Amino acid sequence: MPGDRYAYARPAGLYTKGWTDRSRWRRAGPSWQPGAGPMSGAEEAAAYMQGLLEKLAEFSEPGEGVTRLLYSPEWMQAQQFLLEQISDSGLKGYADDVGNVYGELTGRRSSEPIVLTGSHIDTVVSGGRYDGAYGVAAALAALRHLRRTYGPPQRTITAVSFAEEEGSRFPLTFWGSGHVTGLYDISEAADCRDAGGVSLQEAMAGCELGPRQPKPSCSGLAAYVELHIEQGIVLEREGTQLGIVSAICGQRRFAAVVRGAANHAGTTPMGLRSDALAAAAEMTLRLEALATATGDPLVATVGRLEVRPNTPNVIPGEVRFTLDIRHSHEPELEAFCAQALDVFAEIAERRGAALRVEPRLAAVPALMDARLQNELAAICAGQGFTWRSMVSGAGHDAQLFAPLCPAAMLFVPSRGGISHAPEEDTPPEALTAGLNVLIALLYKLGYEE
Ligand SMILES: NC(=O)NC(NC(N)=O)C(=O)[O-]
Ligand SMILES: [Zn+2]
Numbered sequence: 001m002p003g004d005r006y007a008y009a010r011p012a013g014l015y016t017k018g019w020t021d022r023s024r025w026r027r028a029g030p031s032w033q034p035g036a037g038p039m040s041g042a043e044e045a046a047a048y049m050q051g052l053l054e055k056l057a058e059f060s061e062p063g064e065g066v067t068r069l070l071y072s073p074e075w076m077q078a079q080q081f082l083l084e085q086i087s088d089s090g091l092k093g094y095a096d097d098v099g100n101v102y103g104e105l106t107g108r109r110s111s112e113p114i115v116l117t118g119s120h121i122d123t124v125v126s127g128g129r130y131d132g133a134y135g136v137a138a139a140l141a142a143l144r145h146l147r148r149t150y151g152p153p154q155r156t157i158t159a160v161s162f163a164e165e166e167g168s169r170f171p172l173t174f175w176g177s178g179h180v181t182g183l184y185d186i187s188e189a190a191d192c193r194d195a196g197g198v199s200l201q202e203a204m205a206g207c208e209l210g211p212r213q214p215k216p217s218c219s220g221l222a223a224y225v226e227l228h229i230e231q232g233i234v235l236e237r238e239g240t241q242l243g244i245v246s247a248i249c250g251q252r253r254f255a256a257v258v259r260g261a262a263n264h265a266g267t268t269p270m271g272l273r274s275d276a277l278a279a280a281a282e283m284t285l286r287l288e289a290l291a292t293a294t295g296d297p298l299v300a301t302v303g304r305l306e307v308r309p310n311t312p313n314v315i316p317g318e319v320r321f322t323l324d325i326r327h328s329h330e331p332e333l334e335a336f337c338a339q340a341l342d343v344f345a346e347i348a349e350r351r352g353a354a355l356r357v358e359p360r361l362a363a364v365p366a367l368m369d370a371r372l373q374n375e376l377a378a379i380c381a382g383q384g385f386t387w388r389s390m391v392s393g394a395g396h397d398a399q400l401f402a403p404l405c406p407a408a409m410l411f412v413p414s415r416g417g418i419s420h421a422p423e424e425d426t427p428p429e430a431l432t433a434g435l436n437v438l439i440a441l442l443y444k445l446g447y448e449e
């Protein structure tokens with residue numbers, strides 16, 4: 001790629017070492033709206049991306065932050081909006097059987113392995129506006145810019161907006177990328193239910209996105225590239241502009257049910273109770289103590305807790321809770337999970353409660369491709385950005401692709417290291433920096449190779 005075309009990539013004084021200064025945490029000026037008139041070159045790509053992000057944030061359930069759950073009306077409208085933008089951008093738009101949305105920039109050598117780039121637009125409950133959405137908006141803005149500037153690539157480059165990366169509505173974490181990579185089978189998952197008892201099959205029946213086309217074949221992937229916010233504080237604290245991911249932590253999720261005995265809160269002596277909430281509380285605290293004693297990079301979280309009957313004067317008879325456990329090394333992750341589940345079983349037995357624990361996710365730690373990490377480093381250096389190599393504690397769609405094709409991830413800083421919360425933020429100049437590096441890498445993979 002001609003270097004001078006990207007001279008704009010780092011406007012002097014805008015995104016420099018001192019950018020973490022609070023005064024620089026400001027939003028971009030008047031933002032571009034879909035349908036507004038043209039701007040120039042790649043500045044326009046950045047403005048287009050910002051416009052997409054602003055618009056995507058509007059597709060949210062009412063309440064704090066952004067809540068866009070799989071197959072909800074807001075999620076459907078957002079995917080539909082992306083399909084419209086894809087077609088307005090001169091890309092070929094389609095959705096697959098689970099509602100993943102694609103925007104294809106068709107290559108001249110269309111039978112060759114394709115480059116896939118994107119992320120997810122589902123959110124956690126009361127999440128932020130950048131987790132996932134940034135990678136999708138940037139992918140679309142990058143392809144739109146590449147097409148306008150250079151025409152068709154050699155290899156097909158496809159932008160993708162994956163369904164249910166978070167596992168917030170259904171316990172089907174990585175549902176969209178798992179559909180593409182073969183982790184999930186639609187018919188096996190059909191009976192899976194959300195917290196309100198709606199089955200995946202029922203929820204999916206309302207998902208009418210078109211045009212439909214089969215998912216891209218995984219044997220036909222030259223690379224998977226994902227741009228994402230860091231969701232941690234490392235880059236900001238160091239004043240480093242970009243993070244090149246070397247590996248993504250492994251992750252286990254479980255759904256636990258503790259059954260005690262619901263009974264009268266006034267007439268049941270303390271020695272004659274089997275309180276499911278007290279048991280779950282002890283399990284939670286023991287988990288925390290075990291994880292703290294094990295130390296970094298092991299992390300363990302009880303994130304959701306449902307108490308039944310959840311009434312002031314009834315001893316809780318049943319508690320359902322989720323477990324999320326992560327580590328960058330598989331053997332340590334495995335050993336910790338086994339230890340924690342043994343401790344849980346001992347607590348349940350001592351308290352006369354029944355315990356059932358079902359595995360919900362087993363994502364192994366994933367290494368990012370060494371060559372693509374080098375390419376990213378060269379591009380960062382060439383565009384004048386500081387960068388560092390880092391391990392991702394957050395899970396990403398990229399980790400499903402890593403065993404199948406070369407996969408790469410680039411991080412931009414998160415303000416205050418905050419994510420999965422309404423305060424999630426990244427300065428516009430950092431979002432633009434990531435976009436520019438993505439554009440350059442896609443150019444290299446799609447036009448030069
Ligand atoms: N980027 C993410 O926030 N990912 C989250 N979701 C998955 N699937 O890991 C997570 O919990 O880390
Ligand atoms: Zn997330």
Ligand SMILES: [Zn+2]
Pocket residue numbers: 120131132165228396
């Ligand atoms: Zn994410």
